[in-house]
Amino acid sequence: MKICIFGAGYVGLVAAACFAESGNNVITVDIDQARIENLKQGIIPIYEPGLKEMILRNQAEGRLSFTVDMEDAIKSSLVCFIAVGTPPGEDGSADLKHVLGVARSIGSAMNGFKIIVDKSTVPVGTADKVRAAIQEELTARGVNLEFDVVSNPEFLKEGAAIDDFMKPDRVVIGCDNVRTAEIMKELYDPFMRKQNRMIIMDIRSAEMTKYAANAMLATRISFMNQIAGMCERMGADVMAVREGIGSDSRIGYDFLFPGPGYGGSCFPKDVKALIKTAEEANYDFLLLKAVEEVNELQKDVLAAKLIKLLGSPDQEQSLTGRIIACWGLSFKPRTDDMREAPAITVIEHLLAAGATVRVHDPEALKEARKYFGDRIEYSSNQYDILSGADALTIITDWNEYRNPDFERIHAALKTPNIVDGRNLYKPGRMVASGFTYIPLGRCSSGISGEVK
Ligand SMILES: NC(=O)c1ccc[n+]([C@@H]2O[C@H](COP(=O)([O-])OP(=O)(O)OC[C@H]3O[C@@H](n4cnc5c(N)ncnc54)[C@H](O)[C@@H]3O)[C@@H](O)[C@H]2O)c1
CATH class of the missing domain: 3.40.50.720 (NAD(P)-binding Rossmann-like Domain)
Known part of the structure; x- marks a missing residue:
C-alpha cells in the first residue's frame, strides 16, 4: 500500500x-x-x-x-x-x-x-x-x-x-x-x-482511549509514589507491598514502581490535556488533578533527601561545597528523550541549593547539554563522576546501574552515600557494605528486600 x-x-x-x-x-x-x-x-x-x-x-x-x-x-x-x-x-x-x-x-x-x-x-x-x-x-x-x-x-x-x-x-x-x-x-x-x-x-471513543490509557498509567505511578511515602513514614517496605498487591490479578505488577515522578513527552502533557478537556466540558476531573499534583511534589523528593542528608542549615544555599553525582538523565531507560524528565527538576534543585552536579547517562548527555549547558559536568563513564563526590543519586534505572561495582563506588565517593530514586539495591546489603543507603519507601531493616 x-x-x-x-x-x-x-x-x-x-x-x-x-x-x-x-x-x-x-x-x-x-x-x-x-x-x-x-x-x-x-x-x-x-x-x-x-x-x-x-x-x-x-x-x-x-x-x-x-x-x-x-x-x-x-x-x-x-x-x-x-x-x-x-x-x-x-x-x-x-x-x-x-x-x-x-x-x-x-x-x-x-x-x-x-x-x-x-x-x-x-x-x-x-x-x-x-x-x-x-x-x-x-x-x-x-x-x-x-x-x-x-x-x-x-x-x-x-x-x-x-x-x-x-x-x-x-x-x-x-x-x-x-x-x-x-x-x-x-x-x-x-x-x-x-x-x-x-x-x-467509533472515532470519539478511540480518541478518548489514548488519554484514558495514559491517565490510568500516570495514576498508578502517583498512587505508588504516595504508598512509598506512607511506607517510609510507617516503617514498611514499598517493594514488598508492590509484590503483595501486584500478585492480585485484578491489579498486576506494571507501573507500580515508586520513582522520582513520571516524565517524558506523553504522560505530563496528556494528563494536562485531559484535565483541560474535562474543564471545557464543565467536568472537574478531581482525580487527575491530584495525580498531577502528586507528581510535581514527587520530583522534589530526591533533592530533599540529599539536602536532608548533606545540607548545612547555616548556609544560604545548603549544599554549597557539596558534589553530587547523578546516574541517569533520560525520563526512562533505553531512550535519549529528556522531555519533562524528572532529572531536570532534581538537578535544578541541587544547583539552586549550591551543589556541584556531575552526571552520567548512556544516551542522553547530548540532550542534557541543551538543558544545562556548562552549569553541570558530564561524563560518559559512570564511575569517573564519583571521585570525591559527597553522594551518588540514581535518577533513571538504566541496566548498567543495576549491578555496579560497589567496591569501586565506595572507594571513589568521598562519603559513601547513595540516594536511590529507583530502588535498585537491597537496603540491608548496602548498609552492611558500609553505605548510607537511602531508597524510596523502604526500611533498611527487615528481610523482605534481602531474600529472593
Ligand atoms: N513519543 C511517544 O512515545 C509517543 C507515544 C504515543 C503517542 N505519541 C504522540 O504522537 C505525536 C507525535 O509525538 P512524537 O514524540 O513523535 O513527536 P516529535 O516531537 O518527536 O516529532 C514530531 C515531528 O513532527 C514534525 N512536524 C511538525 N509539524 C509538521 C508538519 N506540518 N508537517 C510535517 N511534519 C511536521 C516536527 O518537525 C517533528 O519532527 C504526539 O501527539 C504524541 O503525543 C507519542
Whole structure:
C-alpha cells in the first residue's frame, strides 16, 4: 500500500519504518529540512533500539523515503498518517496547530480518495476539526473529493517502540466507514499474525482511549509514589507491598514502581490535556488533578533527601561545597528523550541549593547539554563522576546501574552515600557494605528486600 506519514519524530519514524518493513511504500514528510536531509543520509535524529537498522534496510530496498515535499507525498498516497507533535498550549490543552496545519496541506494537495489517520494524541473531537480543515481547503479549491478521517492512537513505549509496533497489545481504530476500516485492517494485518488485536470503535471513543490509557498509567505511578511515602513514614517496605498487591490479578505488577515522578513527552502533557478537556466540558476531573499534583511534589523528593542528608542549615544555599553525582538523565531507560524528565527538576534543585552536579547517562548527555549547558559536568563513564563526590543519586534505572561495582563506588565517593530514586539495591546489603543507603519507601531493616 502507498502511504505517507507526516512527522519524522518518535512516532512517525517508528511507524514509517515498521510499515515499510511489512512491505508498504512509505514516504515520511517533515517540515524540518535539516532532519530530512540527515535522514536521507542515514542519520537518525533519535535513539531508539533497532530503529536505525530498520530505517537503513528499508531505505536501501526502496520502500522508505524522506521528503519535505508534502504535495508529492499526498498525491502518491492512499493513506496519510498525521504523527506530528501536539505540545501543551499555555492553558494545558493540546495545541493542534501542527495537526490542523497538516490537514490543510492535505486538503490543498489531495487529488482523489484519501484516508487521513490521526496518529498524534489528540483530544476528543479533533477528527471533526481535521475533517473541517480539509473540507475548507477543498471548498476553496472548488473541488469535490471523497475522504475519510480515522483515529488510530499510538501506544508505543519509547525504548521498546519497534517491538511495541511490530507486536502490539492492541491496535485501536476509530472509524465510521466499513470500507475504510477494511483498508486499515489490511495495513495492520501483518502485525496481527499470532492473534487479531484490532479493536474497531467509533472515532470519539478511540480518541478518548489514548488519554484514558495514559491517565490510568500516570495514576498508578502517583498512587505508588504516595504508598512509598506512607511506607517510609510507617516503617514498611514499598517493594514488598508492590509484590503483595501486584500478585492480585485484578491489579498486576506494571507501573507500580515508586520513582522520582513520571516524565517524558506523553504522560505530563496528556494528563494536562485531559484535565483541560474535562474543564471545557464543565467536568472537574478531581482525580487527575491530584495525580498531577502528586507528581510535581514527587520530583522534589530526591533533592530533599540529599539536602536532608548533606545540607548545612547555616548556609544560604545548603549544599554549597557539596558534589553530587547523578546516574541517569533520560525520563526512562533505553531512550535519549529528556522531555519533562524528572532529572531536570532534581538537578535544578541541587544547583539552586549550591551543589556541584556531575552526571552520567548512556544516551542522553547530548540532550542534557541543551538543558544545562556548562552549569553541570558530564561524563560518559559512570564511575569517573564519583571521585570525591559527597553522594551518588540514581535518577533513571538504566541496566548498567543495576549491578555496579560497589567496591569501586565506595572507594571513589568521598562519603559513601547513595540516594536511590529507583530502588535498585537491597537496603540491608548496602548498609552492611558500609553505605548510607537511602531508597524510596523502604526500611533498611527487615528481610523482605534481602531474600529472593
Ligand atoms: N513519543 C511517544 O512515545 C509517543 C507515544 C504515543 C503517542 N505519541 C504522540 O504522537 C505525536 C507525535 O509525538 P512524537 O514524540 O513523535 O513527536 P516529535 O516531537 O518527536 O516529532 C514530531 C515531528 O513532527 C514534525 N512536524 C511538525 N509539524 C509538521 C508538519 N506540518 N508537517 C510535517 N511534519 C511536521 C516536527 O518537525 C517533528 O519532527 C504526539 O501527539 C504524541 O503525543 C507519542
